[in-house]
Amino acid sequence: MLIDLIKGHGSGNDFLVIDEIANAYSFSESERAEIARLLCNRSSDLGADGILFIMKSDHAEGRMRVFNADGSEASMCGNGLRLVARYVCEMLGFQEAIIETMKADLKVSKQEDIFVNVTTYQVEISPVSFHLADLPLNLNEDNLLNEKIPELSDELTFSALAVPNPHLISIVETEQLKSDIQKQISEKVNNPNELLPDGVNVSFVKSLEKGSIYVNTFERGVGFTNACGTAMSASSLVTCLQGLNEVEEIINVYNNGGKVQCVVHESEENYSIDLIGNATYLYKAEVDIDLGSEKFVVSSKEDFTEQSTYEKLQAEAQAYLRGAGL
Numbered sequence: 001m002l003i004d005l006i007k008g009h010g011s012g013n014d015f016l017v018i019d020e021i022a023n024a025y026s027f028s029e030s031e032r033a034e035i036a037r038l039l040c041n042r043s044s045d046l047g048a049d050g051i052l053f054i055m056k057s058d059h060a061e062g063r064m065r066v067f068n069a070d071g072s073e074a075s076m077c078g079n080g081l082r083l084v085a086r087y088v089c090e091m092l093g094f095q096e097a098i099i100e101t102m103k104a105d106l107k108v109s110k111q112e113d114i115f116v117n118v119t120t121y122q123v124e125i126s127p128v129s130f131h132l133a134d135l136p137l138n139l140n141e142d143n144l145l146n147e148k149i150p151e152l153s154d155e156l157t158f159s160a161l162a163v164p165n166p167h168l169i170s171i172v173e174t175e176q177l178k179s180d181i182q183k184q185i186s187e188k189v190n191n192p193n194e195l196l197p198d199g200v201n202v203s204f205v206k207s208l209e210k211g212s213i214y215v216n217t218f219e220r221g222v223g224f225t226n227a228c229g230t231a232m233s234a235s236s237l238v239t240c241l242q243g244l245n246e247v248e249e250i251i252n253v254y255n256n257g258g259k260v261q262c263v264v265h266e267s268e269e270n271y272s273i274d275l276i277g278n279a280t281y282l283y284k285a286e287v288d289i290d291l292g293s294e295k296f297v298v299s300s301k302e303d304f305t306e307q308s309t310y311e312k313l314q315a316e317a318q319a320y321l322r323g324a325g326l
């Protein structure tokens with residue numbers, strides 16, 4: 001089977017984008033999961049954190065389905081949605097669009113470049129739920145905001161929310177970021193367990209100064225990634241709830257792959273978050289896949305020239321983080 005794809009990234013969270021609208025692919029459900037496992041494998045000629053399948057929607061400009069590197073499907077992906085936003089808007093010649101995702105139709109729009117010549121999109125992160133049943137997180141309470149979970153740590157506090165994919169967030173200090181506590185907790189809750197039976201994305205967040213935070217995420221279905229868009233959005237909201245940042249104001253979110261901006265909106269006890277950041281293309285390729293033998297070859301590959309500009313944004317973000325002792 002021949003498949004055309006684009007490899008791209010949002011804050012270094014990298015994806016293979018497969019257009020099922022323009023190409024007459026007819027994948028079965030199990031094939032999408034197998035393609036994700038095969039092509040995302042980092043020891044192969046491609047490798048990525050996940051696959052974004054762009055499909056027709058009967059009521060929106062496009063539909064996104066997200067598969068993690070392990071073949072599991074996620075309900076949402078913030079960094080990936082920026083790539084899908086770019087692809088669909090450029091295909092249709094639009095500045096804004098609605099993209100159907102598993103649980104919501106979300107607004108996306110092209111924005112002024114966040115850094116010189118870095119193509120930038122804003123995506124809506126919504127709906128937000130603090131009900132533990134929506135993650136699910138099995139505790140004897142309805143929600144968890146800045147509280148301890150003794151099964152996971154005696155020292156850390158956690159907040160849990162679904163945006164709508166599940167996130168567990170802990171606001172920590174540099175010492176905890178540099179320890180292996182995050183890895184231990186993440187592996188525990190992403191292996192079979194009764195507390196979080198579907199696994200969870202685990203983020204450690206450090207408040208840097210008013211309006212700036214650093215977020216490091218262990219992603220469900222992937223492992224540690226350079227950045228996770230929904231995690232950065234959920235973390236921004238948690239810092240607002242804890243009085244570290246303000247709703248309706250720009251929050252600079254630094255990560256290991258660069259920087260994005262988030263703005264938290266509040267209306268009648270509901271929250272949504274705007275996630276603004278790069279949508280960078282690395283290369284386009286054609287792959288010849290044999291799912292039976294679980295093998296593929298890259299039959300052609302052509303580089304885009306955007307990454308060198310993106311690296312300037314990344315260098316600036318890294319210099320800021322070094323100055324903050326990270």
Ligand SMILES: N[C@@H](CCC[C@H](N)C(=O)O)C(=O)O
Pocket residue numbers: 013050066068073074075076077078079080165166201219220221222227228229230231
């Ligand atoms: N990288 C994504 C989130 C991808 C899905 C996640 N691993 C999950 O299983 O919920 C993002 O940018 O939000």
